[in-house]
Amino acid sequence: xxxxxxxxxxxxxxxxxxxxxxxxxxxxxxxxxxxxxxxxxxxxxxxxxxxxxxxxxxxxxxxxxxxxxxxxxxxxxxxxxxxxxxxxxxxxxxxxxxxxxxxxxxxxxxxxxxxxxxxxxxxxxxxxxxxxxxxxxxxx
Amino acid sequence: xxxxxxxxxxxxxxxxxxxxxxxxxxxxxxxxxxxxxxxxxxxxxxxxxxxxxxxxxxxxxxxxxxxxxxxxxxxxxxxxxxxxxxxxxxxxxxxxxxxxxxxxxxxxxxxxxxxxxxxxxxxxxxxxxxxxxxxxxxxxxxxxxxxxxxxxxxxxxxxxxxxxxxxxxxxxxxxxxxxxxxxxxxxxxxxxxxxxxxxxxxxxxxxxxxxxxxxxxxxxxxxxxxxxxxxxxxxxxxxxxxxxxxxxxxxxxxxxxxxxxxxxxxxxxxxxxxxxxxxxxxxxxxxxxxxxxxxxxxxxxxxxxxxxxxxxxxxxxxxxxxxxxxxxxxxxxxxxxxxxxxxxxxxxxxxxxxxxxxxxxxxxxxxxxxxxxxxxxxxxxxxxxxxxxxxxxxxxxxxxxxxxxxxxxxxxxxxxxxxxxxxxxxxxx
Numbered sequence: 219x220x221x222x223x224x225x226x227x228x229x230x231x232x233x234x235x236x237x238x239x240x241x242x243x244x245x246x247x248x249x250x251x252x253x254x255x256x257x258x259x260x261x262x263x264x265x266x267x268x269x270x271x272x273x274x275x276x277x278x279x280x281x282x283x284x285x286x287x288x289x290x291x292x293x294x295x296x297x298x299x300x301x302x303x304x305x306x307x308x309x310x311x312x313x314x315x316x317x318x319x320x321x322x323x324x325x326x327x328x329x330x331x332x333x334x335x336x337x338x339x340x341x342x343x344x345x346x347x348x349x350x351x352x353x354x355x356x357x358x
Numbered sequence: 359x360x361x362x363x364x365x366x367x368x369x370x371x372x373x374x375x376x377x378x379x380x381x382x383x384x385x386x387x388x389x390x391x392x393x394x395x396x397x398x399x400x401x402x403x404x405x406x407x408x409x410x411x412x413x414x415x416x417x418x419x420x421x422x423x424x425x426x427x428x429x430x431x432x433x434x435x436x437x438x439x440x441x442x443x444x445x446x447x448x449x450x451x452x453x454x455x456x457x458x459x460x461x462x463x464x465x466x467x468x469x470x471x472x473x474x475x476x477x478x479x480x481x482x483x484x485x486x487x488x489x490x491x492x493x494x495x496x497x498x499x500x501x502x503x504x505x506x507x508x509x510x511x512x513x514x515x516x517x518x519x520x521x522x523x524x525x526x527x528x529x530x531x532x533x534x535x536x537x538x539x540x541x542x543x544x545x546x547x548x549x550x551x552x553x554x555x556x557x558x559x560x561x562x563x564x565x566x567x568x569x570x571x572x573x574x575x576x577x578x579x580x581x582x583x584x585x586x587x588x589x590x591x592x593x594x595x596x597x598x599x600x601x602x603x604x605x606x607x608x609x610x611x612x613x614x615x616x617x618x619x620x621x622x623x624x625x626x627x628x629x630x631x632x633x634x635x636x637x638x639x640x641x642x643x644x645x646x647x648x649x650x651x652x653x654x655x656x657x658x659x660x661x662x663x664x665x666x667x668x669x670x671x672x673x674x675x676x677x678x679x680x681x682x683x684x685x686x687x688x689x690x691x692x693x694x695x696x697x698x699x700x701x702x703x704x705x706x707x708x709x710x711x712x713x714x715x716x717x718x719x720x721x722x723x724x725x726x727x728x729x730x731x732x733x734x735x736x737x738x739x740x741x742x743x744x745x746x747x748x749x750x751x752x753x754x755x756x757x758x759x760x761x762x763x764x765x766x767x768x769x770x771x772x773x774x775x776x777x778x779x780x781x782x783x784x785x786x787x
Contacts, residue, residue, distance in 0.1 A: 260514060261403065263737040264507035265411030265646070265706045266444055267451040268634040274514065306515045 232327025396643035418650020440641030449616020468533020474679030476502035496715035543610025699744035708733030
């Protein structure tokens, strides 16, 4: 049923649960397994290029560590995980990536925002579920 | 008989005399306030995802207007060093290879992006706002700039930094900034023997420094006492001192030295990292907080109309200058507009020019307030419009492999590892 699975990985505990579910499904369906991490905290209106480069470098170090952990987790189950790190807005970037690469399933963690924020803007998981071009599994 | 100790004797019992102690106490109180504001700015910046420099300006403006924050002499020194090192880093972050590919387009767009807004805003300030000729020149310089950093962050988030379009925009921004720095350095200089000495020594430095520096770095090596950083600072201050004798501006040689040393910095990323750390921790907070503290809210309110007009003139001038060129180079209307708006942004060199004008008595505090407010708005407004209405369709998603996304600097470490994938540039030419 699922040939290409994409797990969203922001390094949080929720994302870890989503990855474990994605690994399980990929094993079951013999699907290709990918993960995506989005750098969304590059400083806006920076005064120097160095500020952006350093922020990017810090984010890369963080995601490098998280992706190594994720790959080790997949490898334990005999799977190869293809990791991707992109910059941009979290929702827009994941949706665009899922569209461009024709994924069948997007697996995401349930990310809790404050009630007020959630009511006004909708949570990340809510927006991903609404806008995704493919089936979405939200892991709680 | 009453014995009173001699003042000299009693003073010797303490590390500092009473007067010295009072001074020290004041210094620590002042440092405390400025450091607290710098720390607060960092925390706000991390929380809201806006550059620390912009937050420092805003926090500084609140401090200046609500707490009476003002810069002591030694803060002025730190701020001045901050602006020079920041300018040096701006020059050193250029990747010469980017220029080589599209030098003609970069040069044309970058030069026009400087010249038309410079003339346009200067003319508006002089003929419409009735500013003095000197103040009008400062207005022209401050509003001719383009912020490479603002543009770069937008391009990275849109995935355009690895495309030919993104690289062209970035290299054109560097040319625009070069125009701004050169005019700031030469327009107000005294045309006498000191200027000749300044030009000759800068020319010699630009020729010899790129040849000498790798040799020197190889011999001294990286060390905890930072001989490499001190060597860079020595060069900047030496040329800055000669620039000051010629009544020029130290940021001019700093930017040029940065440009010629860019290949050295591309090859030595840890040095770039160490210099940035030093600058962002100890120097630029004083510079941007000071730049903000000099903004006067009363002048900003009174000059709101002029602020909007100058912002409009800047963006319109960029539009008349850059947009036709984007057609000539076949960008298409949407990408042309996107490029034009991104090139209308400005921040660092705008504040540096305005502060230069104020500290040299070329503009008053009211004019400074108006210019810096326009500069801040120009960092935000064109970016928002470009992102909201003119972002080119189907932006290519380029993955954050640092070696590729940092094409501008060519620095930092790679994210490659395991099965990490790197999308190829899908190009948007």
